[in-house]
Amino acid sequence: MAKKKIQTELYSYGIYTNWDRNSRALPKLLKITEQIPLELDIEFGYVIKIKGAKGKRITFKIDHPPFTDENGRIAPPFTGEYFVRSNDYEFFLGDTIWEPIHNKKGEWKLTTWLEGELLIQKSLYVKEP
Numbered sequence: 001m002a003k004k005k006i007q008t009e010l011y012s013y014g015i016y017t018n019w020d021r022n023s024r025a026l027p028k029l030l031k032i033t034e035q036i037p038l039e040l041d042i043e044f045g046y047v048i049k050i051k052g053a054k055g056k057r058i059t060f061k062i063d064h065p066p067f068t069d070e071n072g073r074i075a076p077p078f079t080g081e082y083f084v085r086s087n088d089y090e091f092f093l094g095d096t097i098w099e100p101i102h103n104k105k106g107e108w109k110l111t112t113w114l115e116g117e118l119l120i121q122k123s124l125y126v127k128e129p
Contacts, residue, residue: 040098046093051087055083062111064078107124
């Protein structure tokens with residue numbers, strides 16, 4: 001019997017409501033855009049819909065403008081992994097602007113892989129309003 005093909009779709013991207021990382025509910029889309037205003041606490045990113053990949057591993061990376069961490073060093077890209085929990089799964093990858101906001105301007109490149117294969121790569125640009 002032939003194996004079912006995994007289906008993926010970049011469902012939305014742009015500005016979202018604030019995300020409660022402790023909840024399973026994803027943030028709600030407010031505006032589709034690649035241009036993100038440089039504003040404190042604005043949530044931005046993308047949602048991917050994935051079908052037929054239950055139990056598979058998602059890895060991600062967020063390349064961000066160069067800013068320093070609490071030790072004064074340039075912060076590395078944000079990385080992580082999740083496991084697909086159902087056969088009809090939605091995955092949010094994003095971030096928010098925090099203090100100090102001046103060093104968050106520029107390109108934020110969000111990349112997601114499924115089992116090591118590139119799914120989505122999208123750049124969002126944080127700019128002065």
